Amino acid sequence: MTDPVTLAALVLVVALILYALFGGADFGGGIWTALAFGPRAREQREALFNAIGPVWETNHVWLIFIVVTLFTAFPSGFAALFIALMPPLVLALIGINFRGAAFAFRHYGRETGREVPLSARVFEIASVLTPFTLGMAVSATASGTITINYGVTATGTSVWLTPFTLMGGLIGLAICAYLAPVYMTVRVAPPLQDDFRDAAIAAGVALGIATAAMIPLALRYAPRFSQRLLESWPMFFVVLAVFAGVGTQLLLLWRRFRGAQLCAGATVVLTVAGFAAALAPDLIVGEMSLEAAAAPRASLVAYLAILPFGALILIPSLVFLYWTFRGEPSSALPPAGSESGSSEKM
Amino acid sequence: MDNLLAARALMGVSLAFHIVYATLGIGLPLMLMLAEGLALKTGDDTWHLLARRWIRPAGVLFAIGAVSGTILSFELGLLWPQFMAFSGPMIGLAFSMEGFAFFTEAIFLALYIYGEERLSRRALFLCTIPLTLASAVSAVFVISANGWMNTPAGFQMIDGAPANVQPMRAFFNQAWLHQAVHGTLAAYVATAFAVAGFYAVALLKGRGGGDGKKALSLSLFVALVAAPLMLVTGDWAAYAVAEHQTAKLAAMEAHFKTSAAAPLIIGGWPDPETGTVSYAIRIPKLLSLLAHHDPDAVVQGLDAFPQGTTPDPRLVHPFFDLMVGSFFVMALALVWYWWARWRKNETEPGRAQLKYLAFAAPFGIIALESGWMVTEFGRQPWVVKGYLRTSQAVTPNDGLLLVFATFLFVYLALTAGIMRLLLQRQQKGTGGEVSHD
Numbered sequence: 031m032t033d034p035v036t037l038a039a040l041v042l043v044v045a046l047i048l049y050a051l052f053g054g055a056d057f058g059g060g061i062w063t064a065l066a067f068g069p070r071a072r073e074q075r076e077a078l079f080n081a082i083g084p085v086w087e088t089n090h091v092w093l094i095f096i097v098v099t100l101f102t103a104f105p106s107g108f109a110a111l112f113i114a115l116m117p118p119l120v121l122a123l124i125g126i127n128f129r130g131a132a133f134a135f136r137h138y139g140r141e142t143g144r145e146v147p148l149s150a151r152v153f154e155i156a157s158v159l160t161p162f163t164l165g166m167a168v169s170a171t172a173s174g175t176i177t178i179n180y181g182v183t184a185t186g187t188s189v190w191l192t193p194f195t196l197m198g199g200l201i202g203l204a205i206c207a208y209l210a211p212v213y214m215t216v217r218v219a220p221p222l223q224d225d226f227r228d229a230a231i232a233a234g235v236a237l238g239i240a241t242a243a244m245i246p247l248a249l250r251y252a253p254r255f256s257q258r259l260l261e262s263w264p265m266f267f268v269v270l271a272v273f274a275g276v277g278t279q280l281l282l283l284w285r286r287f288r289g290a291q292l293c294a295g296a297t298v299v300l301t302v303a304g305f306a307a308a309l310a311p312d313l314i315v316g317e318m319s320l321e322a323a324a325a326p327r328a329s330l331v332a333y334l335a336i337l338p339f340g341a342l343i344l345i346p347s348l349v350f351l352y353w354t355f356r357g358e359p360s361s362a363l364p365p366a367g368s369e370s371g372s373s374e375k376m
Numbered sequence: 377m378d379n380l381l382a383a384r385a386l387m388g389v390s391l392a393f394h395i396v397y398a399t400l401g402i403g404l405p406l407m408l409m410l411a412e413g414l415a416l417k418t419g420d421d422t423w424h425l426l427a428r429r430w431i432r433p434a435g436v437l438f439a440i441g442a443v444s445g446t447i448l449s450f451e452l453g454l455l456w457p458q459f460m461a462f463s464g465p466m467i468g469l470a471f472s473m474e475g476f477a478f479f480t481e482a483i484f485l486a487l488y489i490y491g492e493e494r495l496s497r498r499a500l501f502l503c504t505i506p507l508t509l510a511s512a513v514s515a516v517f518v519i520s521a522n523g524w525m526n527t528p529a530g531f532q533m534i535d536g537a538p539a540n541v542q543p544m545r546a547f548f549n550q551a552w553l554h555q556a557v558h559g560t561l562a563a564y565v566a567t568a569f570a571v572a573g574f575y576a577v578a579l580l581k582g583r584g585g586g587d588g589k590k591a592l593s594l595s596l597f598v599a600l601v602a603a604p605l606m607l608v609t610g611d612w613a614a615y616a617v618a619e620h621q622t623a624k625l626a627a628m629e630a631h632f633k634t635s636a637a638a639p640l641i642i643g644g645w646p647d648p649e650t651g652t653v654s655y656a657i658r659i660p661k662l663l664s665l666l667a668h669h670d671p672d673a674v675v676q677g678l679d680a681f682p683q684g685t686t687p688d689p690r691l692v693h694p695f696f697d698l699m700v701g702s703f704f705v706m707a708l709a710l711v712w713y714w715w716a717r718w719r720k721n722e723t724e725p726g727r728a729q730l731k732y733l734a735f736a737a738p739f740g741i742i743a744l745e746s747g748w749m750v751t752e753f754g755r756q757p758w759v760v761k762g763y764l765r766t767s768q769a770v771t772p773n774d775g776l777l778l779v780f781a782t783f784l785f786v787y788l789a790l791t792a793g794i795m796r797l798l799l800q801r802q803q804k805g806t807g808g809e810v811s812h813d
Contacts, residue, residue, distance in 0.1 A: 084490040087442050087482040091475070097449045098475045101460045102468025109461035112453030116773050123450050124786060127443045131790050134439035135797055138432050149793075185773050325541075329465035332543035333472055340476035347483045347506070354487060354494050 034330035038103035039313075039320050041337065043306040045099055046168075049092035050205060050298050056082055056089045058210025060129065060157020061203065062229060063150070074225055075150075077218055078210070080359035083137060088351060090130070102333050107313040107323030111167075113183040114176045118163040118190050125160030128152050158203065165202020166195040172255040172305065172315050173198075194251035197244050204237040205298055212278065212294040215287040217359060227282055230290070234279050241271075241301070254316050259308035267304030271297055380767050382776035383455040386783055388752075390447050392745060393787050397441030399744055401481070402511045402560065403567020403598075404434045408488065409504035410594055416501055424497070426587055426594075431489045433798060438485055440790060445478075447783070455776070459759050459769035462538065466530055466546035470520040477514035480506055515563060516556040523551035526751065527620045528760050550620045555751070558609040561602045562747065566740030568599035569706055573737020576730040592725065592733075596713050603710055606703060611666065618667035618675070621761070623685070624754035626678045627692035629663055630656070638663040638675040643697055646689040651679070653693075684757065691753040695746040702743035709736040 059078040066074040101108040112119065129152075136149035170176060170190045177184045211229035218226065248256035259265060274297040281290035309315055313323045324330060408427050415423035449471075452460050484507040488500055495503070524530075530546030531538040572595040578584035584591075618625045625631070630641045632651035640663040644656025661671040668675065678686050712729055725733070759766040770776075 084486040087439065088479065088486060090442060090446070091479045091482050094446055094449055094478065095475050097453070098468065098471045101453065101464040102472050105461045105464030105468070108453055108464060109457035112450075112460075113457050113771055113773060116454055116771070116779075119450060119454060120779055120782070123447055123454075124782065126446055127786055127790070130439050130443035131793060134436045135793050138436050139797055182772070325465035325468065326539075328541045329468060329543050332469050336469065336473055336476075340473070340479075344476055344479050347480055351483045351487060354491060360493065 034327055034334055035103075035320055035324045037334055038099070038324065038330050039310065041334070042096065042099050042103070043303065045092055045096045046306070047299050047302045049089075049096060050302050051209065051295055052085070052089040053092050054161065054206040054298065055209040055213050056086050056206075057157050057161045058206035058208065058233075060153055061161075061207045062210055064154035064158065065207075065229070067229075068225060070222060070225055073222055077214065077222060077359050079133075079137070081214065081217060082133070083359075084355045085351065086130075086133060088348070090126070093126075099333075103325055103330055104313055104320065104323040105325050107318055107320075110176070110178055110183045110314060110318060110323075111171065114185060114189050115167045115170055116185070117187075118166045118170070118195075122160050122163040122167065125156040125163065127156075129156035129160060132156060157206075161202040161206045162199040165199040165205075166190060168202070168305075169198020170195045171313065172309055173252045174254050174315050174317075176314050176317055178314070178317050192251050193247050194244075197240065197247050201237070201240045201244060204233065204240045205301070208233040208237045209294060209298060212282070212287075212291055215282070216291050217357060219358070223287070227285070227287075230294070231279060231282050234275060234282070234294075237297075238275060252315075255308060258315075259304065264304050264307035267300050267307055271300035271304060274300055379774065379776045380770050382780045383770045384766065386776065386780040387451055387455055389780075389784060389787060390444065390451055391748070391752075393791075394441065394444040394448055395745060395748060396741055397437050397444055398515070399563040399566050399741065400434075400437045400570065401441045402515050402563035403570075404430060404437070405481075405485075405504060405508040405511045406564060406598065407567065407571060407594060408434070409501070409508045410598070412501040412504050414594075416498065422586060422590065426590055428492070429587070434485075435489050436794060436797060438482075440794065442478075442482065444790075447786075454773075454779070455771055456759065456769045457771050459764060462764055462769075463524070463760060465538065465541050466528070466543060467521040467524050469543045469547050470517050470524070474514045474517035477510045477517060480510035481514060484510065512560055515560045519556040519559050520547050520549065520552045522751070523553075523555045524549045525758075525760055526555075526624070526755055527551040528763055533763065550616065554609060554613040554616045558606070558613050559744075559747075561605050561609060562740070562744045564602040565599050565606060565706065566744050568595040568602070569709075569737050569740035571595040572599070572709075573734050576725075576733035576737070579725070580727065580730050580734065589724075592713075596710060599706070599710055600714060603703075603707060610700075610703070614666055615669065621754070622676045623678065623681050623687060624692070624751070625667060626676060626680075627687040627689040627754050628696040628750055629667075629675075630689045630693040631663060631675060631677045632679060632689075633677040634674065634680045635677065636664065636674045637661045637672045638667075640666065641693075644693075646693050648678075648689060687754050687756045691756075692750055695749040695753070698746040699743045699750060702739040702746070705736050705739045706743075709733050 059082045063075045063078050066072070066078075068074075097108075100111070132149040132152035136153060139149060167190070170192075173192055173194045175189050175192055175195075177189075208230065211226040211233060214226040215223050215230060245256075248259070259268065274293050278290050278293040278297055281287075281293055311319050311321070313320050325333075408430060411423045411427035411430075415421055415427070484503045487495065488503045488507060491500060491503065524546050527550035528546075529549040530542040530544070532540045534540075572592055575584055575588040575591040575595070579588040579592075614625070617628070629638075630644065630646035630653045631638060632646070632648075632653075637660070639658040639660045641653050642657040642659065644653040646653045664673040664675055665671045667673065678689065709732055712732065713725060716725065716729060755761055757765050757767070759769045
């Protein structure tokens with residue numbers, strides 16, 4: 031348990047969970063700006079954009095943290111994964127770039143009074159493309175299609191494009207679409223709150239259907255992984271995740287939004303943890319164990335040694351960030367640059 | 377274009393693009409911190425308003441810096457998986473620490489940008505301190521990884537694989553400190569000149585007023601402090617490169633033949649076929665003096681290394697000269713500005729001076745980009761000097777040309793978007809940085 035390989039793997043899983051919880055909600059915000067509905071569609075979009083504004087860059091850093099952890103602690107695994115999964119990763123990367131740029135362009139373009147429909151469209155498309163392709167990439171590590179023979183990693187469409195990975199992409203999307211409206215219910219007042227409640231319930235149903243549909247696909251297309259998941263203790267996570275998911279739906283129906291937020295978070299934590307537990311002790315199922323992928327002990331120890339120092343700075347800063355921007359998302363257009371303020375001065 | 381060339385072109389374009397945003401992402405926080413600090417100290421609120429006016433461009437530039445940095449972290453694996461499999465255990469530590477610095481940067485930038493209504497003025501100022509520190513420290517960390525590629529340390533090669541890895545030794549490699557200090561200072565100079573140039577143009581067009589003069593004072597003060605240090609650290613860097621990266625030095629200086637009392641070659645076009653440099657200015661003994669602090673010292677030339685292990689001086693020497701030349705372009709602007717202020721004891725720069733400042737503005741970025749090309753082209757054909765060739769590091773995936781073309785399109789689209797955003801606002805005169813008269 032305390033060997034550095036296991037600890038580094040745990041760090042990786044925790045980072046993946048945090049990216050799903052924070053970055054996922056962030057992507058979900060983008061998805062729901064595309065799916066905004068009803069008479070208050072415009073207000074829904076505004077609230078989502080305002081909520082994302084101060085936190086999206088921070089949420090995004092978890093992805094960089096995952097990549098860095100992967101190549102620091104599991105360099106051979108990193109190399110194999112990035113060879114095998116190049117196409118979906120390139121697509122995700124394009125999505126990440128256009129998403130960040132479009133958000134910034136929209137945000138700062140709007141401040142000057144110009145509507146930027148192109149930026150908003152790009153933002154929506156990229157918010158769908160990125161979690162879908164990342165979901166494909168993550169599920170591909172479990173699909174059993176990545177093969178390494180004599181140190182040579184196989185490439186090609188069949189490695190990453192299977193019904194299993196496609197469903198993995200959809201689950202990635204559903205997780206994002208599920209978290210964002212649940213989080214929003216505690217931050218806005220009715221009637222907007224009811225809109226997000228409806229959205230959350232719908233996304234919860236979609237996530238439930240997607241994960242249920244994944245079971246036969248996994249049995250057929252990822253037999254090794256599904257065996258590990260269904261026939262041993264990781265199954266425990268799945269059961270708990272189902273309970274948490276159903277619990278969230280009930281809490282949403284009863285309008286217990288704080289509880290629903292926690293329960294939705296727990297659903298995602300348990301889903302990702304169950305996935306990781308079933309994958310262990312491998313990084314790439316059946317082909318590369320965490321042990322084989324790992325860096326030399328000295329590197330792992332050095333990496334693990336800096337984590338407490340990093341956490342000491344990071345955790346209070348994160349708490350301060352989310353605490354400062356809690357509650358009703360405000361447009362918070364930076365006022366000092368406003369035209370009135372400066373014209374008085376000049 | 378073969379796969380290797382496509383991979384190198386893509387990595388090069390990605391870094392060249394990212395460097396601009398990373399540089400401003402290091403320099404602007406310092407300027408924000410100074411302006412907010414001055415506002416609190418002097419009670420002159422125009423300093424605060426000046427800083428708040430920078431957050432729009434800063435917000436866009438940071439966002440682009442964050443996403444283009446993500447491209448790079450992915451490209452390490454997508455383009456150079458064998459390099460990362462080899463180097464990850466040694467340079468991962470630097471990247472991990474940089475990751476925490478980057479988190480801190482993102483958090484405090486968001487607090488500063490969006491916190492106007494939720495935080496006190498003092499708290500806003502306090503946010504700029506970790507922001508400034510984290511951005512500088514992230515540069516210092518990430519440069520360690522590059523320094524390691526230039527002067528690998530902290531491992532032994534046993535049977536063709538790295539063993540006995542010592543991550544701290546890898547982190548504190550020979551090239552790290554001088555590269556980190558030189559590079560971070562360069563970011564301050566480059567940002568200062570970009571800001572100064574922006575306001576010089578605004579003043580020339582009759583806009584900006586008091587703001588413009590304040591911004592000029594502040595940015596050129598930063599440059600005044602950093603520029604002399606550039607000269608000192610540049611000399612230090614050259615001395616260290618002469619000791620630990622001999623082939624790079626030879627390529628930088630277009631020094632083909634090992635010789636004593638070597639002259640410094642300025643300009644000219646090196647010809648590797650004949651080993652000569654045409655149209656160059658030669659200053660006797662100066663290279664020996666700079667490289668080894670002894671006018672008669674022997675300086676190794678490119679001929680001291682086996683064939684196929686040295687960089688192409690045609691890709692290194694001109695960029696080295698461009699970097700040094702850019703420094704002098706900026707130094708003149710600085711001397712002019714501060715000399716005029718000191719002599720006239722006033723803050724009104726003349727039109728000729730503003731025009732020259734506008735001309736000198738891009739040279740900070742030019743110097744930084746060309747300095748980076750010197751260090752990268754100067755390491756070739758190695759990606760890890762002496763251990764791993766760039767050609768051995770590239771991914772076995774086909775179709776890199778397509779990936780290169782795709783990302784070239786991404787970068788062009790982003791650049792067009794930024795230009796449109798920043799320029800259109802100026803034309804429309806709605807809430808830009810200068811058009812508030």
